[in-house]
Amino acid sequence: MTDCRIGVAGAAGRMGRMLLRLAATTPGFVLAGGVVRPGADGIGADLGRLAGLEPLGLTLGEDAEALFAASDAVVEFSAPAPSLAHAELAAATGKAHVIGTTGIDAAGQARLAEAARRAPIVFSANMSLGVNLLAGLVAAVARALDPAWDIEIVEMHHRHKVDAPSGTALLLGRAAAQGRGVDLDQASERGRDGLTGARKPGAIGFAALRGGDVVGEHSVIFAGEGERIELSHKATGREIFARGALAAARWAAGRSPGLYSMKDVLGI
Ligand SMILES: NC(=O)c1ccc[n+]([C@@H]2O[C@H](COP(=O)([O-])OP(=O)(O)OC[C@H]3O[C@@H](n4cnc5c(N)ncnc54)[C@H](OP(=O)(O)O)[C@@H]3O)[C@@H](O)[C@H]2O)c1
DSSP, X not given: OOOEEEEEESTTSHHHHHHHHHHHHSTTEEEEEEEOSTTOTTTTOBHHHHTTSSOOSOBEEOOHHHHHHHOSEEEEOSOHHXXXXXXXXXXXXXXXXXXXXXXXXXXXXXXXXHHTTTSEEEEOSOOOHHHHHHHHHHHHHHHXXXXXXXXXXXXXXXXXXXXXXXXXXXXXXXXHHHHHTOOHHHHEEEOOOSSOOSOOTTOEEEEEXXXXXXXXXXXXXXXXXXXXXXXXXXXXXXXXXXXXXXXXXXXXXXXXXEEEOHHHHHTO
16 A cells, blocks of 8 residues: 555644554555644744654745645644645545544535535545544434433533533434434433423433543443443544644545545445
8 A cells, every 4th residue: 555645634633643643653654744824933834843752854834825735645633724725626636635623614514515516525524533432423323223212421521611412412413313303403411400301202312521631521321221232432642643644644635525524435
């Protein structure tokens, strides 16, 4: 298998620097370059130094078009506007683009779909292979079980997290709802407190715990009469997102145009 040449857009960000390091050090991948916004501080710095490695002889650039030309796949965790502009460069060059940036609205999703008519684009708000596999398992279990089984989703994150339930808990809730053939907006039951009355039949419940430095833990509980099934995922570091993105890059490089998800990458 030939090495997959990885370009990193948004290379100076937290995820960007992690991607530089993994692309430069993971067998089967070679770092092709990294860019930041035109005119940003640090242009010309050695990418190895930026990634906390020895110098690599590659420098931080600002020319995204040249990055696409030099790469088999460009991986990006940045902001919505640059991610969408870069998807258009992917369309122009036919190169693969893996996007983990969150906060892309419906109009942005439509732009991605348009660009994906001419390039393979993988987009996922959660690039972890484990979480995406868990979502597939949750959908399959929800499909197989009688709707009399109650579904509850419990998540725990560090004390600094400001939103609840987590985006991943909602992703798992959508997987459960899809497996059961119901609409999550109708079924979801959140933040129970006080005299709530008995559990609504068919509800998908959410509970959020916060504390310490927990990176992210999610459990989906299927509770029946006399037995319980629990499917869990525990993240111990943000590297799982970068590793998933690299797996997606290898999968997408040279593939037919289309807008793909991590489910496609995993083949589930
Ligand atoms: N899908 C997943 O699994 C997953 C996992 C983790 C994070 N994320 C998402 O990934 C994104 C980045 O997260 P982060 O924690 O790495 O944030 P971060 O540290 O703020 O990094 C974002 C980087 O993007 C850069 N950027 C902005 N505009 C640019 C442009 N025009 N061209 C090139 N680079 C540009 C920013 O540069 P400036 O500082 O110059 O603006 C910054 O360095 C967020 O949307 C986050 O929610 C997704």
